[in-house]
Amino acid sequence: MAEWEIRKLRILRTLRERGTVTATAEALHMTPSAVSQQLTNLAAQLGVPLLEARGRRVRLTDAARLVLRHADAVFEQLERADAEMAAYTRGEAGEVRVAAFSTAVPALVVPAVRALRASRPGVSVRVREAEAGEAYDLLAAGEVDLALSLAAHAPTAVDPGFTRVPLLADPLDLALPPGHALASAPEVRLADLAAEAWIFGGSGPWSDITRTACEAAGFSPHQGHTAAGWTAILAMVEAGMGVALVPRMAAPRRDGVVLRELAADRPHRHVVAALRQGARDAPAPRTVLTALRTAATHLTTGQDARIEARED
Template identity: 60%
Template sequence: MTNWDLGRLRVLRTLADRGTVRAAAEALRMTPSAVSQQLATLSRELGTPMLEAHGRRVRLTSAGEAVLRHADLIFAQVERAGAELEGYVRGVAGRVRVGAFATAIPSLVVPLSARLRHTHPDLELRVREAEAAEVYELLALGEVDLALSLAAEVPAARDAKFAHVPLMADPLDVALPAAHRWAEGPPPRLADLAAEPWIFGAGGPWRDITLAVCASAGFVPENVHVAADWTAILALVGAGMGIALVPRLAARRDDPAVAVRVLAAETPRRHVVAAVRAGAEERPPLALLLAELRREAAESPSVQ
């Protein structure tokens, strides 16, 4: 009977995700030689090589890819088994580690945590801020149990490692200096702002979103000031140095130096999703959190 060692299968999955033995070793906090040894043992146990040389690197063999397809189903089933047992043993209790991008923490995670302290005092949340794409790495490695991300960063639909739950469509508004000609009166169209100096980051999902939204309006924004932190972006806007698209979850409306305007015509949006490892959505604490996050998102005043 074939020995399917879960630990070695997870090493194979990490290598496939990270691309190199060294990167897999770093992610798993192992030495490269230990990773290579685990994979050699897996190949020997399964009776066929999992890896083959590809230039100066390695890649999965056809057998390795087949094993990984089945391994993902095994991982999901193990999560489901753990979920069922957890329901018998603890119910809705224990610790859940949540990874979330910055603007999701004050708008979704903090209100959820405050409510759960009263309704489920035996459930403890541990929060970790991470970029919208990074949370999937943390989820795959088991360093968080639930991830909040953006739909633009979701892995391909064929990726069987994760289960996703759509939460909300967060509208994008435009932040203008308070003295700007479009700060009052009829709402501007995005095209009306094409010649303005724009503020956004040098990389990452928000740059991609800004460029995509502006491209749909027929122009390429001039990235005059480069900033990724919302406090820095809004400070630059308030100083009259440029304008920026801001998600409604992140926009502050109590700064007299900044006017946040809803755009005319169709409002662009970014889509917020929750993700867990496939099968883990049946764990009682995670099932509760996913339901409560949907409720929190639906009731959020930021998107009304």
Template identity: 60%
Template sequence: MTDWDLRKLRVLRALEEFGTVRATAEALRMTPSAVSQQLSSLSHQVGVALLEAHGRRVRLTDAAHVLLRHTDIVMAQLERAEAELDGFVRGEIGHVRVGAFATAIPSLVVPALHALRREYPGLTTKVHQADAAEVYDLLSAGEIDVGLSLAAQAPTAHDGRYDRRELLTDPLDVALPAHHRLACARTLRLGDLSGEPWIYGASGPWRDITVSACAQAGFVPEQAHVASDWRAILDMVAAGMGVALIPRLAATGDTPGVSLRVPRPEQPRRHVVTAVRSGAGEHPRIAVVLRALADTAGGLADSTVQYS
């Protein structure tokens, strides 16, 4: 198979366009002898004459016109390839896998990826739900490219395997039964709920967050029920079975039978972070996803509902 040289094909195309060797040389900023040498070499490669004498000039042979017809097709396809590859360079094409804990998916991940799908239809994504701490194992194993986790679950600051960035500060609201005696109180402190039955997980970050927040308020919460699914927790609160701390990301929409209150004066919060393998955030397709997540988080922060 012929080892095609695109530069020689472009010289042939220019000769057909400009008509003479001298004009071709001027257009391509070459010498006339260099143009003649390129065309002679191309003719030798393909094994057929591409030029023929025509008075004091030369003209393209029928074989040359056949070659140019195919050259135009090849050049057009290469232009398309270059345009498509530019999409990879700009992060508009590719595949990115996003791992996130459950409450981050509906409020952060889904809106961000939905916006990306509209803006960059050539960029595909895959979502992997995982516990906040598990995200780092998935990154290390190469199973995801971007992780959403909690700052409290991050490896030590000396671990150089990951680049982390705070994405969102998620307030923790108190969920009370709508008929609770404190549901309409002017102000509510966590300490006011020291004698109440509490609902939270048996282990993991949510137990730690609840116990820690109550400890800072000066009491140990009495665990009346064990649950880690937010829908189940809110349903139990609505049924009057206890109270709970609920991340605002999880308390989207109306929850009949539940009163959500902001504990004062210090509202506990959890810090949501993005994590990538060290240096990976510079890849255009990953940078595009990180920007979309940041934009979505910024919109949530601007529109966060403040309860009484």
């Protein structure tokens, strides 16, 4: 197989455009003798004559024109590669794999993807729903580039393997059946529900969050029923079978359930994103992270507006 050298092909291509060795040398900031030497070397490598003398000038041979027909296609592809690489370094191109817990997908990831389609169409996002522990296992293994989780279940901020970025503090609201004595009370505190039957998962993040919030309010919750999905939890609340804490980010609205904002002891769950330390400056993941932070800001602003509307 012949040896193809981009630099020498560029010299031959410039000669076709400029017409003379002197003009080619000027365009490429070379000496005429260097241009002639490079073209002689290229002809020897390809095993065909590339130039023929015409008086004091040279002209391209048919073999040279054949070479250039293929070289043009090569240079066109290289120009596309240069453009794509430039877009990549600006964070405007590339695939980013994101692992996120269930309520973060519709609340944060989907709005971020929609925004990126408009502003950075070259950036594609591949989403994988995963609980906190699994998300960080995937991140550590290099199977995803970004992981969204709850702070309580994420690596610590000093973990040398990850860069952790806070996204938002998601308030927890109280879900009550319509006929509950506190459904229309002027103010509701978590401690007011100490004697109630609580509905939450038997294990996992949401069980831990519910127990931690109630214990911070001074009591240990009695688990009347066990459920992990919001459809099941809210159906049981609606039926008067118990009460539950609901993340505002999930926004699981149901006509037969009253959602009350808690007063002074209002609990939150903190949502964070993480990248591997070695990839913290990679352009495309940073672009997606910026979109996620913007989505979190918009979500928080929208939540505040809904609260003010209810108070009015």
